[in-house]
Amino acid sequence: MIVLPTLNGGIKLVIESEQDWDNLKSISDDAAEDFSKRFSLLMDEDSMWGEIVEPELKDQFSSQVKFVKKQVELAFDNSVDDFEEELPEIPITKEEAELWYGALNQVRLSFEEKFRKEIEALKETGKIEDGEVVRALFRNQFYFGFQSEIMAHTMG
């Protein structure tokens, strides 16, 4: 996938392979966890975070993921099958970039929690046996790179 800055301060994703589509479609599944609770746990009971702020955060985080899912599905449905013929594109405006960034951050938070042990083991041994974990960590690298591009081009 290529990420190109646009004149209006946004970016354009250029999808080059089926693997790119798979990675983009995986964002909504990989970000399925609800993180609003995690933030409430950082606050004392007096703040009533669980009652007041948590539902707002839940809605906000959920809307980020839903937006990304919809954008990817729309672009996929409108794309042609043959990459030789035309490379599909997904335009992301400066305003939409934060929604993408937020959804990707949720995925990375989720992966960090889910695969913490495996990541530590990888640092120590340089090996991972489980194929599912390997694929997840590759996706995590994809998300990390994508997130860095969003920040570099749209959040200045």
Added chain:
Amino acid sequence: MNAVEAPARKSKSQTREKIAEPWQVVVLDDPVNLMEYVSRILIRIFGYSREKADALMMDVHTKGKAIVWSGGRERAEMYVNQLHSAQLHATLEKTK
């Protein structure tokens, strides 16, 4: 009839003291948020200079946490809400 004792009322100075109790907004380190992103969020929410935001971000990164603001509880909660909204791990601590 027995005399009823009036409920104890806080003096104005006591009330002011309660409101003015200093609280600290603390940002905690996490392995996910990008360093540049943390700096940019601190600039956006608190209006800090790039230098101050970078210094606070480095404290979060190297020391595990940084006090990014101190003041009244209500405003501190508003800031923490904004930090959580940006998916930064933040909490409130009473100033010792």
